[in-house]
Amino acid sequence: xxxxxxxxxxxxxxxxxxxxxxxxxxxxxxxxxxxxxxxxxxxxxxxxxxxxxxxxxxxxxxxxxxxxxxxxxxxxxxxxxxxxxxxxxxxxxxxxxxxxxxxxxxxxxxxxxxxxxxxxxxxxxxxxxxxxxxxxxxxxxxxxxxxxxxxxxxxxxxxxxxxxxxxxxxxxxxxxxxxxxxxxxxxxxxxxxxxxxxxxxxxxxxxxxxxxxxxxxxxxxxxxxxxxxxxxxxxxxxxxxxxxxxxxxxxxxxxxxxxxxxxxxxxxxxxxxxxxxxxxxxxxxxxxxxxxxxxxxxxxxxxxxxxxxxxxxxxxxxxxxxxx
Numbered sequence: 001x002x003x004x005x006x007x008x009x010x011x012x013x014x015x016x017x018x019x020x021x022x023x024x025x026x027x028x029x030x031x032x033x034x035x036x037x038x039x040x041x042x043x044x045x046x047x048x049x050x051x052x053x054x055x056x057x058x059x060x061x062x063x064x065x066x067x068x069x070x071x072x073x074x075x076x077x078x079x080x081x082x083x084x085x086x087x088x089x090x091x092x093x094x095x096x097x098x099x100x101x102x103x104x105x106x107x108x109x110x111x112x113x114x115x116x117x118x119x120x121x122x123x124x125x126x127x128x129x130x131x132x133x134x135x136x137x138x139x140x141x142x143x144x145x146x147x148x149x150x151x152x153x154x155x156x157x158x159x160x161x162x163x164x165x166x167x168x169x170x171x172x173x174x175x176x177x178x179x180x181x182x183x184x185x186x187x188x189x190x191x192x193x194x195x196x197x198x199x200x201x202x203x204x205x206x207x208x209x210x211x212x213x214x215x216x217x218x219x220x221x222x223x224x225x226x227x228x229x230x231x232x233x234x235x236x237x238x239x240x241x242x243x244x245x246x247x248x249x250x251x252x253x254x255x256x257x258x259x260x261x262x263x264x265x266x267x268x269x270x271x272x273x274x275x276x277x278x279x280x281x282x283x284x285x286x287x288x289x290x291x292x293x294x295x296x297x298x299x300x301x302x303x304x305x306x307x308x309x310x311x312x313x314x315x316x317x318x319x320x321x322x323x324x
Contacts, residue, residue, distance in 0.1 A: 010088050013081040016193070017056045018049060020077040023198040024068040026240060027153050029267045029303050039063040056081050071159030110139035111146075113245040114219060120237055121253040127233050130225040135214060142213035143205070146222060147192070150176065150199040152232055162197070170196035171232055180224035183212055187222070197232075238305040241298045249294045250306060252280070256289040258310040264293065267303045280306065 008016070025035055025046070032046040039046075039060070046064075048054040061078030068074065114134040121128050137143050152171060155162040173191075180187040180203045188207050193200040203224060205213045214220050239250065254260040264276040280291040293306065 008080070008084055010081070010084045013077070013084040014052065014055055016195075017061070017074070017077040017081050018052060019193040019195065019198065019200065020070075020074050021046070021064055021068075022050050023151050023195070024064075024070040024074060024159075026149075026238075026303075027151060028068050029238070029273065029305070030068070031301055035064070035067060038067050058082075069159055071161075071163045073159065073163045110137070111143060111243050112136045112138050113243050115247045115249070116239075116245055117249040117251075118237075118239065119251045119253065122230070122255070124255055124258070126227050126229045128225065128227050130223065132221060132223045134219055134221050136219040137214045137216050140216055142215050144211070144213045145202045145204050148201050148203060148224065150201070150226065150228075152197045152228065154232060154234055166196035166232070169232060171199065171228065173199075175229065176226040178224065178226045180222065182220060182222045185209070185212060187224075235309065236305055236307045238303055241300055241302045241304075244300060245298055247294065247296050248298050248304070249292070250280075250304070251293075252291045252306060252308065253288050254290075254308070254310070256284060256287055257312060259312040260289055260291075260308050260310050262291040262306055262308045264304065264306040266305070268299050268301070273305075276304070 025032070030038075032050065033043045036043050036046040040063070041060070045054065045060075049056065049060060056078055058078065061075055064070070065072060065074040112135070114136050115132075116134075117132045119130045121130075131148075135143075135146070150171070152166070153159075153162050154165055173194075176199070178189060178201065180189055182203075182205060186207050188204040190202045190204065191199065192202055203222065205211060237250065237252065239248065241248070252260075252262060262280045262282075264280060265273040266276055267273045276293065278293070278295070280293040283290050283292070291306075291308075293304075295304070298304070
């Protein structure tokens, strides 16, 4: 059980549980509906748990951990929640605050991604991901923040080993060195969830000099970048389509001396993983070997996973990870 569980509130423990379920579900490439059906619940039940509409239960925690092969990570979050709930019952009660369900964006907003371009470059020691997105607000209200995720899983075939690894070597904000810009302005950011191997971050359309919200009808490029060492990352890169997207592009750049090869799979709400419909295109640029893959109008909730192997360094073949 995590040391922080003695200090967190019941509400925070419930949010932590929901975030852990979402993290492992996405790492495993399962939709909310597919996980609910596999566990024997109503198709919408996982969605209700992740959104906070339903509180965690012991049965749900046990089944989710089992079906997502989470190595007791979800179960530990359930134990944290139970401890926080037990502690709260021993304390004098106060009138509960009215808690408004959190929405990712303003109620009247509707974001569309016109172009999504990711470049992941490996220098032999660490990965640097640069994301560029052209966002369009098709709704009625200004958008003032944008949610991003970083999730890693070094040993996906052995979740207990992976969880143990990150408890000793957690992903830190200092090493991520997250930066974000919009319209040439630096964007502030706020952590929503901060876990050993999972981060959720709000990129804010403001900084110390002022605010620059995305108004209805406007389009704007945002760019953010962060770094993860290959001791915590590895040989796969997964993209999840969470917003309507018109074009999705991924570029991988590796030292040519490592003799990399790349392949990929796609998973949708209605189909199991299958090979990408088009192959990544290879190009050599001096000492870099690059692989580019592009698709248009990808299905909402689809997941695209690129994997690679360094034939000149076989000892790195089993390291894996996930960027968003």
